[in-house]
Amino acid sequence: MADDSEIRPFRLDTSEEAITDLHRRVAATRWPSRELVTDRAQGVQLATVQELARYWTTEHDWRAFEAKLNALPQYTTEIDGVEIHFIHVRSRHEDALPLVMTHGWPGSVVELLDTIGPLTDPTAHGGRAEDAFHLVLPSLPGYGFSGEPTEPGWDSGRIARAWATLMARLDYPRYVAQGGDVGAAVTDAMGRQGPEGLLGIHLNLLAGALDLKDQLPAESEQERAARDAVDRFMTDGFGYFLEQATRPQTIGYSLLDSPVGLAAWMLDHDTDSYYKISRAFVDGEPVGNLTRETVVDNITLYWLTGTGASSARWYWEFARFKAAAQASGQAPPPVSVPVAFTTFPGEIWAAPRSWVETVYPSLGYFNEVDAGGHFAAWEEPDLFTTELRAAFGPLRKS
Template sequence: MSVPVDPTPRTATVAAVPEPRAEADLTAVRPFEVHVPDAELAELRRRLAATRWPTRELVPDRAQGVQLTTMQELTRYWASEYDWRRCEARLNALPQFTTEIDGVDVHFVHVRSPHADAMPLIITHGWPGSVLELLDVIGPLTDPTAHGGRAEDAFDLVLPSLPGYGFSGEPSVLGWDSGRVARAWAELMHRLGYTRYVAQGGDVGALVTDLMGRQAVAGLVGYHLNLLTAVLAIGDHLPKESDQERAAAEAFATFRQDGFGYFLEMATRPQTIGYALLDSPVALAAWLLDHDTDSYQKISRAFVDGQPVGRLTRESIVDNVTLYWLTRTAASAARSYWEDARALAAALASGQPPPAVTVPVGFTTFPGEIWASPRSWVEAVYPGLAYFHEAERGGHFAAWEEPEVFTREVRAAFRHLR
């Protein structure tokens, strides 16, 4: 398939207004580079220096939210030691592109393997992540022989930024829930010439990937997940007989009772929180850090104790926060939760079960996940489960935190589809 390519690189400044394009340009795949003006970085440092701090929390843990010591050390590092240009150069060393799909410019990294017969794989990030959380798996997945693997495990990688996230465009109309993203991703793979491919996702990316399967999009022959999003809809009906099942149920109950704040706010009032996130870089950082207990403790340890876990380093964490800040996407990203909450409510109100999955599904449970789903739970959602494994380490942001473990799982999950 011939892919139309506009050879002129598009440069990402900050909050750029999309250029008007002729109808013939709409399906073009356009090279893309990131170049943030110096003035934007200077303004970021000015805002960091002008932060108005709250008093210290009244509890010894994160029960009241992100702790003051963590935020002050993150801000000190961000303002005095952090270098965005290193992240920018790393992105620009990769083949990046944009293409318009359904009225939205989609940014993606597309790395072809040097090995023949590589399997095309689209991986979708989640919130509060970005394509940055996937960068450390690019080399091992596309060129396994250079990273201790076998040539027959090679993938061509497509790593898109969700609409409203990162360097993708912001939807200007309602209806961009994960189901619509799933259809857009199928169009993206078709546009790139892939007629047979697999998909992977965690967090929001797990929902997008699962909906690709349930929509039976053309070309998809299997997928792998590391979060069981169906628990949000049917968690009360899953088995709770074994110790592992009861532990997962308790973790899910804790999430709904004590870890649901960010989720509920974005699912109901994304615009309200957006004002703070677009105006204060420290508010943005705190909001992105306050996700799940496991990842928060690891991130806090990286800043307060100087002891990062895996690749959750100070630098990589601030890379991701800075990307949200410079692209002004915190509010549009939050709106994706609002869209998905309404789509889920409508699906549940219909009383109809979701469409069956007809392609093989693989699943990896990481021990630090918000709810570490046991095999029985996964099989309740995917009765013909093709691959299941419990990883030895890693949490919610598996590819970011433990890229070597994540890579091994992805290779194993899709090996039978080669």
Template sequence: MPNDIEIRSFRFDTPEGAIEDLRRRIAAVRWPTRELVNDRSQGVQLETIQEVARYWATDHDWRAFETKLNALPQFMTTIDGVDIHFIHVRSKHENALPLIMTHGWPGSVAELLGVVEPLTDPTRHGGTAEDAFHLVLPSLPGYGFSGEPTELGWENGRIASAWAELMSRLGYTRYVAQGGDVGAAVTDAMGRIGPEGLLGIHVNLLAGAIGIKDMLPASTEEERASHVKLDAFTMDGFGYFLEQSTRPQTIGYALTDSPVALAAWMLDHDTDSYHKISSAFVEGKPVGGLTQDSILDNITLYWMTGTGASAARWYWEFGRFLAQAHASGQPPPPVKVPVGFSVFPGELWAAPRSWVETVYPGVAYFNEVDRGGHFAAWEEPELFTTEMRAAFGPIRNS
């Protein structure tokens, strides 16, 4: 059925044979020779991925993560023909503000688990009852436990509409939305569609900057530094983006057949997070929530659900959407709700306020924090929580 409004309880119990098969495949990996440079300019370094594989095969406890996930209220519902998995944690504070948060790639709902308790139970995490959120964490179509789309067209706008339908089914008539990475693009689309009940959005990546580089200010030192970072991404850190936006099926064969290939592909995202992840494995020095176990919880989730290829297809949809938008010559519709934006210094490109105001004129909340990177909620859950309280505080009583 295109729409089955039933909301079904969900839990995941991994067959023991799947865990044994994973370990066999890791043990059977064929390693390339070492890179010919002393940095990551040729890709994920051999020392790093070998340590990831060693820990994965011998020390990582997938059952512990499975237990943690199954302890949370998880559900499934069918929207527009696709099964959508989501975590739904209601705060004990009945006046809590409903918040739907969208993960990105190479993330999943696993990257958001550290903020569940601080957001829903603020009185135990330095806040007051007035800071509470009811939290909805969906898995993107084709990611994790959500179903894979079997037809084209699941771009940001369609996902945004599905999220609005999800919140309606849950009975939320007033809510806010947040996202980073892919989630930022989806949340942006929600703000431009302006579904009934959406009060405001918050993003921590200026996803729209990619398509309008030449229109972004470059007169101050801060603006020029951001241009350098954006240029570096589009020229040197763009490999995964280009492959997934043009040939997701091709890379998908490796991502669903080899766990080590999957891990390496997911680690090779951006310089800041790569060095933090490498430090966690090679030096035993995790940064914030980016621990060895949490990193492998996320990678194993992709492996156990076989979603390496289907997750990559979002980039193909996004690439086609950008091409069509460029060909039309029409600017995107304006955002219809207040926008909050937080700048984390280790982001792909830490957007200055002038850039944010170019994309979101009249931005309602803007703040630059002193630490954190691309995986902000994962890496710095308490700081991220503080930003959510500040950004959405004025909206609560609107």
């Protein structure tokens, strides 16, 4: 009988038939007419998606990405009945601090790949040996190469417990955790659960702002701007969130049937990221590392793994967990470890320090940087790395 706790090597091997079918489906796309406005007010613009489709079938090299991924140490292990895929890169510096980083939606491990070198080998990237991390990058359940849950209940708390199991299975008795987007919710849950060995957490999205908006300060210009950004998201940027939180199965039929439909759905996330990605395709001028190549790598990963529906189900779990928590009237447990937070200017709402301190009284590190947005590690990996070095530096000797 196989040992459920066994850690098995993983290698990506995509069939040529799968790539051929993808290109055939893209070529057979039935296109809508052009939007009637000059911005994204009606959704993802036709010119952006048509250029993405052209690049996808004529220039994108999936085999190059496959080779890049296979050059990294990848593994799978079963945790709580789900096969979890993860990248595990140990630093050559033995005193490195173990770090588990969690991606979000519509991201994947793709958004974190360019941080691997700077985080694990700092002396080759402008840092010091004492800045080194041993890096664990798991794929969320139902995302990418991780298995799909076969029962409800895989909310952020359950994923957080799975990550604690993973770190223990990798023999890391002390470690830190980081996350943005869905990863921020998972990392927040880890901080509130306080598993043995967790020294601290770093976040770059204040997910709690959605629920606590009316309780957060709105006196300064910065605070009012953040409040306005939350309001705009709730009225004009919430479509994908609402659909996935209420009907992930319904949208899943489209996401698994049309590659271009999947691509458009994934691009229609937040205004800042959308315009940066659109600029990369239409103008050929990427912002940071949001290049045509990496964007299509990420979309292709979702397509080839058929995870459009299963990844969306986290939002359904999130909505039900939140509703149950509100019905109980009980406040969530406090975060029991030090919290670090970085505000990136292009985030959906750029949280001011006063907001972060309200949600996380144990805030130990806070910084506002001058570049980057929602996909901070993807867009600005060097700046992101600098933030993690600073945020977790004080915890290395604890």
